Amino acid sequence: MPDTFNRAELLERVDHDMDFLAETVEMLVTDGRSLLADARAAAVAGDAPALGRAAHALKGMISNFCAAPAQDAALAVEKIGKSGDLAPSGAAIDTLHANLESLISDLQSFVRGGA
Amino acid sequence: MRILIAEDERITRASLARHLQSWGHTVATAEDGDKALALFRADPPDIVLTDWEMPGLSGPELVQRIREEQARGFVYIVMLTGRTDKSDVVRGIEAGADDFLSKPFDKEELRVRLLAGERIVRLERALGLQNQELRAAGERMRADLRAAARVQRAMLPRSVIATPRVRTEWRYAPTDELAGDGIGLHLIDDRYLIAYVFDVSGHGVPAALLSVSVTHAVSPVPAETSMVRCAPGGSMGSVRAPHLVADELNRRFPSENNDGHFITLGLYVLDTFTGRVEAVRAGHPLPFHIRGGIPVTVDDEGGLPLGVCEGIPYDLSGMQLQPGDRLCIVSDGLIEQIGGPGPSPKQFGVDRIAEVLARPGELPVVGDAMITALERWADSRTFNDDVSLVLIEWLGPP
Numbered sequence: 001m002p003d004t005f006n007r008a009e010l011l012e013r014v015d016h017d018m019d020f021l022a023e024t025v026e027m028l029v030t031d032g033r034s035l036l037a038d039a040r041a042a043a044v045a046g047d048a049p050a051l052g053r054a055a056h057a058l059k060g061m062i063s064n065f066c067a068a069p070a071q072d073a074a075l076a077v078e079k080i081g082k083s084g085d086l087a088p089s090g091a092a093i094d095t096l097h098a099n100l101e102s103l104i105s106d107l108q109s110f111v112r113g114g115a
Numbered sequence: 116m117r118i119l120i121a122e123d124e125r126i127t128r129a130s131l132a133r134h135l136q137s138w139g140h141t142v143a144t145a146e147d148g149d150k151a152l153a154l155f156r157a158d159p160p161d162i163v164l165t166d167w168e169m170p171g172l173s174g175p176e177l178v179q180r181i182r183e184e185q186a187r188g189f190v191y192i193v194m195l196t197g198r199t200d201k202s203d204v205v206r207g208i209e210a211g212a213d214d215f216l217s218k219p220f221d222k223e224e225l226r227v228r229l230l231a232g233e234r235i236v237r238l239e240r241a242l243g244l245q246n247q248e249l250r251a252a253g254e255r256m257r258a259d260l261r262a263a264a265r266v267q268r269a270m271l272p273r274s275v276i277a278t279p280r281v282r283t284e285w286r287y288a289p290t291d292e293l294a295g296d297g298i299g300l301h302l303i304d305d306r307y308l309i310a311y312v313f314d315v316s317g318h319g320v321p322a323a324l325l326s327v328s329v330t331h332a333v334s335p336v337p338a339e340t341s342m343v344r345c346a347p348g349g350s351m352g353s354v355r356a357p358h359l360v361a362d363e364l365n366r367r368f369p370s371e372n373n374d375g376h377f378i379t380l381g382l383y384v385l386d387t388f389t390g391r392v393e394a395v396r397a398g399h400p401l402p403f404h405i406r407g408g409i410p411v412t413v414d415d416e417g418g419l420p421l422g423v424c425e426g427i428p429y430d431l432s433g434m435q436l437q438p439g440d441r442l443c444i445v446s447d448g449l450i451e452q453i454g455g456p457g458p459s460p461k462q463f464g465v466d467r468i469a470e471v472l473a474r475p476g477e478l479p480v481v482g483d484a485m486i487t488a489l490e491r492w493a494d495s496r497t498f499n500d501d502v503s504l505v506l507i508e509w510l511g512p513p
Contacts, residue, residue: 013130013222020133024126031125056168057124060197063219064126 004103005067007110013066022111024064029104032061036097039077043089051089052081055096062100065107070099116233117158120144121151121165121177122195127218131164134222138229148172152180159187161236162229164216167196167203175210182211189239191232195220263323264292270330272300275478280387280513281308284478284506286486288498295322295376296446296501297330307354308385309335309343312399312444312503316377316420325368325376332364333382343382350393357382357395361421361429365397370422378421381444383507390436390509395429397421400450403443403465403472404434410469411440438511443472448500449485454492463492478506 014021035058042050059074073096080089118140122128125146132142143160145151149171155163163181167174178192194212196203207215213235214228267289276283283300295315302308313329315322338344338353342363345355360382370377381399385392394402398420404411415432436442445468452463471485485504490496 015137017133020129024129027126027129053168056197060124060218061126063197064130066219 004069004099004106005065005110009066013064018111021107025104025107025111028061028065028107032058032100032104035061036093036100039081039096040093042081043086043093046086048081048084048086050081051086052078055081058096058100062103065103067099067103070096070103073099116162116229116236117141117143117160118162118164118229119151119154119160121148121163121169121174123147123166123169127166127195127220131220131225134225135229138226140229146170148174148177151177155181155190156184156187159190162191162193162232164193164195167194167207175206175212178207178210178212188243189236191236191239193228193232260292260320263320264289267294267323267327270327271298276300276302276308278302278305278387280510281385282478282508282510283308283310284482286482286502286504288486288502290448290498290501291318293318293320293323294501295326296448296503297326298503298505299330299333300505301335302387303335303344303354304352306386306388307351308387308507309354309382310385310442310444310505310507311380311382312446312505313378313380313382314399314446314448314501314503316375316379321374322376325373325378329364329368329378332367333360351384351386354384356431357384357393358429358431361395361397361418365421365427365429366425368422369425373422377423379447380421383442383444385436385442385507385509387509388512390438390440390512392434392436392442394432394434396432397429398423400445400447400465403441403445403469404436405441405443405469405472406437407439408473408475410473436509438509440509441472441478442507442509443468444503444505444507446501446503448498448502449489449504451500452489452493452498452502454494463489467492478508482506 035054039051039054042054055074055078059071059078062070062074077092077096080092118135120128120131120142123146128144132144135142143154145154147170152172165174165177174194181190192212193214193216194207195216195218197218216225216228271287272285285298285300287298295318297313299311311333315325332342335341335343343355343360344353347353368378379398381396381402383392383394396415396417401413404413418429449468450463450465453460455461471488472481474484
């Protein structure tokens, strides 16, 4: 059983509609990865507000999947963006990346009936 | 309900839309604030659910723009936000949001908050409809009042009377659209001038309706049924003696039948061949009698207003005019108009009226001067009460 998201809470949230869940997971794959790329590009460019905005959007997206670890990782990046001090951003984005990929993988397995 | 979702993040947008549709709502979605505003303008929804941070117009900006377009009707607005700072809540409320919902949203919380919003939307709509009905009813009443005022104006003297023996003038300034005052000037048999001013107590529609009834009652036509006419051969030809007219009016218009409204009347009949005046005064101000620019004392005790005491007889009074004499009948609205210089407003009063009447000039000049003086006294073109004024100048025998 994956600990990247709360399965019962997620099922309740989507009214046990696995087709709809599968659609949203596909959205997370494309939009989530895109937002993560935006965040990394903003960090490289030293654009703290853009980093904060991308992480905030990603956090909102992840929140739909009852995925506390990935959501916390996104919040950490958002805070870095809003603080203006981008020094710890690289490590925080790496952590977020890892959490996001684990979540995507577990969600895909879940909707395929694998977990 | 028709609900517009403004949310740039498409998973939340899809999730919200799915829940709302499953609860029976009709949903439109926009991925940014600008598109949401365009959708709102094209087809205003009942409820708007908006994110806080979006490309283009932000959530608070969208809310503000929607509130600026309130003419499109009431819209209930819920802001979706992960923000919990008090300052953010204050900003959202100031922009015009009705409620907040935290992200990630809880499905049940969303449902009950929308139920609350739906109740408020329905109440607002019902209130709007009631206001529309009230406005329509008010407009109908105003139209009725305007029509009634036209009827009243049609009962005013059509013109002044000017013969080789007598000239008349009148002024009439109702304080509201409908007046309780009435005035009349009629020349009967090319000899007898009937002039009257009456004042129904109170204001508004009841007083105006009674005023119309009294005007009809004292109309000299048709002669066969008129209260102010009689068979030829009386002291004033075919004009009935004024005190008998007052007796009849007192009988016909008891105040208990007219919501407590009573009537004051000054009714004067001038024989334009002799200058003899017969009159009755029922609770009405004394007339002004001017001779050579000087007021002449009028000796007339008068009687009670019409309608207050059943069966009391009214006394006939009389006076003799000399060629060039003027008689002025006024309503109490002219005497009692409040105004004047200084911090303590006073009544216009009989002395000021007499002073204006004593000025040289033809009757129209005097009439205009009286109204001008009253407007200056009141510092307004509208008065506290209806103002009526009838001026008569007897030029002499044939």
